[in-house]
Amino acid sequence: MGKAATKGRDKNGAIPEGSPLASRSSHDGLNKPEAGPSIHTSLKHDYTSAPDEALVKWSQGGDTEAFEQLVFRHRDKIYARAMIMMRNEEEALDLSQEAWVKAWQRLHQFQGESSFATWMTRIVINLCLDQIRRQKKIRAESIEQLDEEAGGVERQMPVEHTNPTEGLEKDELRKRIDEAMGKLTESHRTVLVLHEFQGLEYKEIAKKVGISIGTVMSRLFYARRRMASLLRGLQRERTEE
Amino acid sequence: MTQTNMKLEQALEVQALLDGQLEAGRKAEVERLVQDDAGAAALVAELQSVSHALRTHESPLAVPDSREFYWSQIQRRIAAEEVVRDRSRSSGSILGWIRWLAPALGVAAVAAILAMRGGSPTTLADSSVMTFRSDADAITIHWLN
Structure with a gap:
């Protein structure tokens, strides 16, 4: 799966000769979501200023240019969410693209109960969870990770009365958070992301995982x-400097 | 304010209180613990600051590919999946036809064999024919006696 996104990379983004899309414009190249007939939209919309709701509606009618605009608007967030879950650029890129493919295929299911961005992050998180499950089947977690699963030393660690984020610069804090996330095991990181970033309740996380x-x-x-x-x-390192 | 060594169960309840996930029946007691115990209060402060830092400092990562390249990759994958889906649909419809035609063809074949063997018009009613058909396996078997 991870190779699909990087095979035959063409940094110009051109569609190669012979591809099913080669003779079509990006506007009408794909079938309407849920296998409808190809749509040749003749009306031109102002995609850049249109709200997500309008872009979704046009996309549901088979307008790929509207869908491309949605991809452009939300691609970084979707990629970042995949990256924080997977900690691997190639996998995150692949899964984020897969999420957009799934979104195109399931657009008819989106009824606007949540924002489009929330709906998209749910799709990419589910794909990441599936991928993690597949990987777990292949490789067992190390003894060190299993020790962490049980709580490691932090569980017994006395609570300190200082704010762990106090005095840290914004960028420094971001960097440190990113590093720290990478030091968690997959299982701990997954629960943390689902709760803090996705805002899921305990029972929802339990069901999902x-x-x-x-x-x-x-x-x-x-x-x-x-x-x-x-x-x-990090705070201590800074104090000692 | 005193400070006791909290048990893990208590610490998890403090966390649940912070997350608004503590069952109503335990709320008053855990709130009292946080109020009276310095350790519990410090734990709340620590968990809160981590939670706040995570929610407000998510790494602003950007897709490492250009807009055009990223989109072209998605287009390719959608097109590829559509080809696969179309193929499976068309092969599915052929299989569907075969499934319905198989019994009829089977009966026709039996009738033809019987006609050739007997040299005279023979109807299926004159013979003992048993038929087994499985839609799931898309097979039809005829036994001739």
């Missing part, structure tokens, strides 16, 4: 304490 609510709570607790510990480490 296939674990008990108690495990969600302990993984979340451990992940947050570990994050606090890593951020404090």
Whole structure:
């Protein structure tokens, strides 16, 4: 799966000769979502200033230019969400593209109950979870990771009365958070992302990941304490400098 | 304010209180713990600051490819999946026809064989024919006696 996105890379973005899309414009190259007939939209919309709702509606009618605009608007956020889950650029890129393909195919299911961006992040998160499950089947987690699963040392660590993020510059904090996220195990990171970024409740996370609510709570607790510990480490480094 | 060594269960309840996920029956007691115990209060502050930092400092990553290239990759994948879907649809419809035609062809074949063997008009009613048909496996079997 990871190779599909990078095969035959053409940095100019040109569609090669012989491709089903080669003889068509980007405007009418794809079938309407849910296998309808090809749509040849003759009306020109102002895509750049149109709200997401309008772009979704036009996309649902088979307008690929409107869909391209949606991709352009939200691609970074979708990619960033995949990246924070997978910690691997190639996989994140592949899964983010896969999410857009799925979105195109399922556009008819989007009824606007949430924002388009929220709907899209749900799709990419689900794809990431599927990928993580597949990978877990292939490789067992190391003993160190299993130790972390049980809570490691942070669980017994005394609570400090200092704010772990105090005095950190915005960019420094972002960098440190990113590093710290990379130091968590997949299982802890997943729960943390689903709760903090996706805003899911414990029971929703439990259902999505296939674990008990108690495990969600302990993984979340451990992940947050570990994050606090890593951020404090930076504070101390700064004080010593 | 005192400070006790909290048990893990208590710490998880403090966290649940912070997340608004604590069951109503436990809320008053855990709130009292946070109010009276310095350790519990410090834990709330720590969890809150981490949570706030995560929500407000998500890494602003950008797709490393150009807009055109990224979009062209998505177009290719959509087109490829549509080709696969169209193929499976057309092969599915052929299979559907075969599934319905198979019994009729089977009966016709039996009738033809019987006609050739007997040299005289023979109807299926004169013979003992047993038929087994499985839609799931798309097969029809005829036994002739």
